[in-house]
Amino acid sequence: MSAHAVEPIIELENVSRIYDTGRVQVPALVDANLTVAKGEFMAIIGPSGSGKSTMMNILGCLDRPTSGRYILDGQPVDELDDNGLAYVRSRSIGFVFQSYNLLPRTSALENVATPLMYQGVGRKERLSRAQAALERLGLGDRLDHEPSELSGGQQQRVGIARALVTEPALILADEPTGNLDSHSGAEVLSIFKDLHSLGRTIVLITHDIDVATAADRGVHIRDGQLYEAVLS
Amino acid sequence: MKLLDLMRLALGRLGTGKMRTGLTMLGIIIGVASVVALVSVAQGATKGISDQLNALGTNLLTVNPGFVRGAVTRGSFGGATTLTIADASAITGLDGVQAVAPELATSKLVIAGTQNETASIVGTTPAYLSVFAYDIWTGTFISQASVDQNLRVAVIGATTADNLSLTDSSIGSTIYIGGLPFELVGILQSKGGTGSEDDRVIVPLSTARELFVGSTSVSSIGLSATSQDAITTVSAEITALLDQRHGITAGATADFSITTQAQLLGTVSSVSDVLTLLLAGIASISLLVGGIGIMNIMLVSVRERTREIGIRKAIGARGRDILSQFLVEALALSLAGGAIGILFGVLASFAIGVYAGWGFVFNPITVVAAVGFSLVVGIVFGVWPASQAARLDPVVALRYE
Numbered sequence: 001m002s003a004h005a006v007e008p009i010i011e012l013e014n015v016s017r018i019y020d021t022g023r024v025q026v027p028a029l030v031d032a033n034l035t036v037a038k039g040e041f042m043a044i045i046g047p048s049g050s051g052k053s054t055m056m057n058i059l060g061c062l063d064r065p066t067s068g069r070y071i072l073d074g075q076p077v078d079e080l081d082d083n084g085l086a087y088v089r090s091r092s093i094g095f096v097f098q099s100y101n102l103l104p105r106t107s108a109l110e111n112v113a114t115p116l117m118y119q120g121v122g123r124k125e126r127l128s129r130a131q132a133a134l135e136r137l138g139l140g141d142r143l144d145h146e147p148s149e150l151s152g153g154q155q156q157r158v159g160i161a162r163a164l165v166t167e168p169a170l171i172l173a174d175e176p177t178g179n180l181d182s183h184s185g186a187e188v189l190s191i192f193k194d195l196h197s198l199g200r201t202i203v204l205i206t207h208d209i210d211v212a213t214a215a216d217r218g219v220h221i222r223d224g225q226l227y228e229a230v231l232s
Numbered sequence: 233m234k235l236l237d238l239m240r241l242a243l244g245r246l247g248t249g250k251m252r253t254g255l256t257m258l259g260i261i262i263g264v265a266s267v268v269a270l271v272s273v274a275q276g277a278t279k280g281i282s283d284q285l286n287a288l289g290t291n292l293l294t295v296n297p298g299f300v301r302g303a304v305t306r307g308s309f310g311g312a313t314t315l316t317i318a319d320a321s322a323i324t325g326l327d328g329v330q331a332v333a334p335e336l337a338t339s340k341l342v343i344a345g346t347q348n349e350t351a352s353i354v355g356t357t358p359a360y361l362s363v364f365a366y367d368i369w370t371g372t373f374i375s376q377a378s379v380d381q382n383l384r385v386a387v388i389g390a391t392t393a394d395n396l397s398l399t400d401s402s403i404g405s406t407i408y409i410g411g412l413p414f415e416l417v418g419i420l421q422s423k424g425g426t427g428s429e430d431d432r433v434i435v436p437l438s439t440a441r442e443l444f445v446g447s448t449s450v451s452s453i454g455l456s457a458t459s460q461d462a463i464t465t466v467s468a469e470i471t472a473l474l475d476q477r478h479g480i481t482a483g484a485t486a487d488f489s490i491t492t493q494a495q496l497l498g499t500v501s502s503v504s505d506v507l508t509l510l511l512a513g514i515a516s517i518s519l520l521v522g523g524i525g526i527m528n529i530m531l532v533s534v535r536e537r538t539r540e541i542g543i544r545k546a547i548g549a550r551g552r553d554i555l556s557q558f559l560v561e562a563l564a565l566s567l568a569g570g571a572i573g574i575l576f577g578v579l580a581s582f583a584i585g586v587y588a589g590w591g592f593v594f595n596p597i598t599v600v601a602a603v604g605f606s607l608v609v610g611i612v613f614g615v616w617p618a619s620q621a622a623r624l625d626p627v628v629a630l631r632y633e
């Protein structure tokens with residue numbers, strides 16, 4: 001599949017992110033150019049401190065680039081205000097985190113339904129959509145369990161259900177297998193492959209080249225700079 | 233976000249830390265309960281005093297020696313000796329005057345059997361009964377004959393009777409007033425209330441003068457007008473009469489003062505307004521402290537839940553969603569505390585009212601004010617922590633451990 005043949009969902013043009021600590025300026029992302037097409041499964045691979053989280057914060061509209069343009073799903077987002085970014089996160093992005101980041105003392109069902117609440121979806125509809133998402137991930141019998149009552153792999157599947165439930169244009173996963181054993185990790189990766197085969201766009205961020213092979217395209221990031229990668 | 237969602241979030245949150253929720257609400261509970269109870273105490277006390285004043289007889293006027301007018305004070309209530317028995321007799325002849333009861337007041341040790349107490353002694357005439365609206369419970373009141381003949385007879389109030397263990401079977405027995413033997417001829421019906429009207433010993437005026445005071449002056453003159461409408465004219469008549477009798481010319485200050493029931497009621501109500509305000513003010517301080525407690529716990533909560541706030545923002549919450557979530561939590565705390573506080577406050581006012589004898593005084597305005605107050609406390613002390621939460625940078629919040 002060629003990136004030029006279909007509509008792009010992510011377009012980064014000379015995007016830089018420089019942290020200003022007061023004493024020194026840390027360039028965490030330098031002149032990054034990247035295009036991700038709709039339906040692509042893409043990996044961003046880099047060692048610790050290379051700028052992966054910085055990249056994901058910008059792609060996920062949690063942070064703004066210091067300079068450059070970012071167009072997400074046809075809309076330039078680099079100049080949106082906080083509410084505008086929140087709106088884009090709510091409508092277009094689903095996050096999967098390394099440490100799951102589920103709401104504590106909240107059932108799996110409520111966790112998955114919460115993004116819909118921020119979209120203003122009525123309670124009945126959001127609970128039934130959340131239940132459907134959890135069932136799709138094989139957690140139909142864990143709806144009422146709180147995160148502390150679930151295994152790491154199960155928690156990550158709840159996290160994926162939460163990212164999917166809003167049908168976002170883009171799923172962003174930052175080290176989604178980082179806290180899991182190899183079995184659960186492989187399970188999560190196969191879920192991503194399934195989602196990809198159903199047409200979802202996924203950006204997977206990892207330091208592990210083996211994990212990255214689940215994707216069909218990859219870029220390396222080193223000292224804030226992107227390089228096209230060859231995945232075996 | 234819908235209000236219902238916000239309320240569900242807030243209640244769920246408050247339900248997870250019951251101990252903390254309870255302790256935080258305690259400040260508001262105590263504050264609201266004391267506002268409700270203290271305001272009701274102030275109003276109950278006012279009602280009690282007004283009732284007692286009315287029980288004294290609404291047509292009552294009292295002439296006191298001395299005066300308080302302008303900056304100059306000569307004599308004082310009870311201490312001055314400018315009113316005499318002759319003045320009282322002269323007042324009896326005025327139009328619109330129904331009955332006149334001069335009072336000679338003192339205080340003596342009273343002994344009955346093995347019981348004793350220091351009571352106020354009132355020397356007066358038979359008219360006292362009607363002027364001050366007393367009823368006889370048992371026996372008789374002092375008679376004109378006993379006044380004419382300086383008899384050593386006594387009638388006692390209900391409270392004094394209780395204190396001295398005297399009952400209807402004690403009528404005719406001897407009690408000692410200031411060491412002198414008196415025959416107990418009657419016991420008065422209680423007037424109720426909390427005042428001192430029931431704690432007194434009444435003896436003939438002449439006897440009191442002969443044995444205890446030894447002058448022709450009186451402590452005060454009580455009189456009843458024929459009707460409530462006559463009070464103003466009677467008051468003017470007495471002023472004219474006494475000015476003339478005491479040789480007071482226009483412009484000079486009088487050596488007596490006249491108090492009417494209406495004046496007393498007016499004074500009571502203005503004193504009670506001040507009292508209510510004062511008590512409500514004191515109680516509001518505890519409400520303020522309760523509010524600071526809420527703010528404190530909300531600030532701690534925002535810090536503890538920094539990561540949760542980051543997660544919520546990542547999955548689509550706007551600043552104002554976070555703001556309303558924390559604000560509604562603070563409001564739920566303060567309103568729930570307010571509701572429980574009202575309950576306790578009403579229970580306390582009921583208990584105090586029953587104990588103090590003025591019954592249950594309940595003012596719905598107080599409750600409305602208390603709810604309003606809790607709302608304001610919740611908003612005022614919840615807004616700042618909530619806006620702190622709303623302003624958190626999602627990247628920083630998500631990294632927070």
Ligand SMILES: Nc1ncnc2c1ncn2[C@@H]1O[C@H](COP(=O)(O)OP(=O)(O)OP(=O)(O)O)[C@@H](O)[C@H]1O
Nearest residue numbers: 019021026028046047048049050051052053054055
């Ligand atoms: N808020 C910040 N202020 C200053 N410097 C920062 C800040 N965040 C990140 N950096 C710096 O930017 C560079 C990239 O950081 P980033 O967190 O993106 O790395 P990473 O690839 O995610 O690393 P890891 O795999 O360890 O999570 C690092 O040198 C880091 O020290």
Ligand SMILES: [Mg+2]
Nearest residue numbers: 049052053054
């Ligand atoms: Mg990182």
